[in-house]
Amino acid sequence: MTSDLPNSLAARIPRHVAVIMDGNGRWAKQRLQPRAFGHQAGVRSARRIVRACYERGVEVLTLFAFSQENWQRPLTEVELLIRLFVQTLKREIKSLHKNRVRIRFIGNHHDFPEALRTMMADGEALTAANDGLTLVVAVGYGGQWDIAQAAQSLCRDGLAITPEAIEARLAVADLPHPDLLIRTGGEKRLSNFLMWQLAYTELYLVETLWPDFDATAFDGALAWYAGRQRRFGRVPEAG
Ligand code: IPE
Ligand code: IPE
Ligand code: MG
Numbered sequence: 370m371t372s373d374l375p376n377s378l379a380a381r382i383p384r385h386v387a388v389i390m391d392g393n394g395r396w397a398k399q400r401l402q403p404r405a406f407g408h409q410a411g412v413r414s415a416r417r418i419v420r421a422c423y424e425r426g427v428e429v430l431t432l433f434a435f436s437q438e439n440w441q442r443p444l445t446e447v448e449l450l451i452r453l454f455v456q457t458l459k460r461e462i463k464s465l466h467k468n469r470v471r472i473r474f475i476g477n478h479h480d481f482p483e484a485l486r487t488m489m490a491d492g493e494a495l496t497a498a499n500d501g502l503t504l505v506v507a508v509g510y511g512g513q514w515d516i517a518q519a520a521q522s523l524c525r526d527g528l529a530i531t532p533e534a535i536e537a538r539l540a541v542a543d544l545p546h547p548d549l550l551i552r553t554g555g556e557k558r559l560s561n562f563l564m565w566q567l568a569y570t571e572l573y574l575v576e577t578l579w580p581d582f583d584a585t586a587f588d589g590a591l592a593w594y595a596g597r598q599r600r601f602g603r604v605p606e607a608g
Contacts, residue, residue, distance in 0.1 A: 381595040383548035385429040386422065387570070389562055390415060392554030392578030399578075405449050410580035412457050421584045423468060423502040425591065429544050430504050433562050437477060437511035454508065455485060462492050469501030475540035476510035477518075505541055512564030515540050539565060546570065549594045551587075553579045571597045 390411060397407030415432060422430045435450055442450075465472060474489040519538035523530050536542065546566040555576045559567065573590045575582075598605060 382426050382591065383571075383594050384427070385431070385545050385547045385549075386427050386590075387431040387433070387547035387550045387563060387567070388418065389433045389550070389552040389554075389560060390579040390582075391552060391556060391560075393580060395554065396578040396580045404446060407580060408450060408453055412453060414580050414582055415457075416461070417584055418582070418587055419465075419470070419502070419504060421587045422504075423470065428503060429547075430502060431475075431507060431541070431547060431563070432505070433507045433510065433560075435476075435508045435510070436561060437509060437514060438561060440509075451485070455488065458488060458492060462495065465504065466496050466499065469499045471496045471499040471501065471503045473503065473505045473541070474508060475505055475515070476508045477514050478509055481509060503544065505544070507562070510540075511561045512559070512567075513561055515563070516565050535565070541566070548599075549573060549590065551575070551582075551590050553577050553582050569599070569601055571599065 393407035393411040394404045395407070396410060397404050400406065415434075418432075419430060434454060439450070440447060462472070472492050474493065478486055478489070516535065516539070518540075519535045520530055522538050523534050528534055546568070547563065547570045550562075550567055550570045551573045553575055555574075557574050571594055573593055575586070575590075577586055
């Protein structure tokens with residue numbers, strides 16, 4: 370359903386949008402509130418963007434929820450983030466399912482509590498047959514880990530390490546690479562997100578803090594993307 374966007378825009382909707390949801394802490398600080406307050410607002414923002422994606426006909430949305438490096442934050446913040454993740458998953462899974470969203474989790478989940486791993490597996494199983502938006506949640510994820518685990522699995526099987534072979538064993542091997550990366554919060558870096566898959570992604574880096582990034586801001590990103598000329602190393606097409 371792309372009816373509320375001009376035709377020219379609707380025609381150039383990215384198939385896959387990836388988002389580094391950054392700036393929750395600073396958003397809370399601006400309001401003289403603890404970081405937890407910002408993370409709670411961040412969840413509400415994520416919910417808005419998921420909805421915007423399925424309303425606009427985006428096929429895949431990947432959200433960076435927790436990086437491998439985020440384990441190095443103070444234990445209280447790590448625990449809060451995990452708790453928020455569990456609560457949100459519990460609360461939202463039914464409504465995601467109802468809206469035909471297929472959910473996937475990527476990352477190094479080796480050290481995650483068993484109960485959480487089961488919850489993620491259950492959410493994936495429940496929504497596996499859905500034909501709407503594919504929502505990929507990167508949690509405990511690192512781009513370098515992803516490439517390394519793909520290479521390790523090829524080594525284990527005694528196979529040659531080629532770009533195609535690595536590609537086939539990445540955490541989201543069956544999905545198209547992101548067309549558009551949105552990073553909120555003003556930083557101009559990838560912070561070990563989808564290092565391999567972002568090779569030719571259009572980068573939209575904005576100052577807006579994640580809790581302030583609403584559907585209008587998202588449409589701004591889509592409009593910007595619609596104006597990009599993607600060349601993939603080639604020369605522009607004639608005409
Ligand atoms: C992003 O917001 C959320 C996570 C990394 C989990 P931050 O917590 O990084 O917020 P800032 O960057 O400190 O403002
Ligand atoms: C990136 O944000 C990770 C997520 C949004 C989950 P960070 O706040 O962790 O990134 P750095 O540390 O500023 O690079
Ligand atoms: Mg940050």
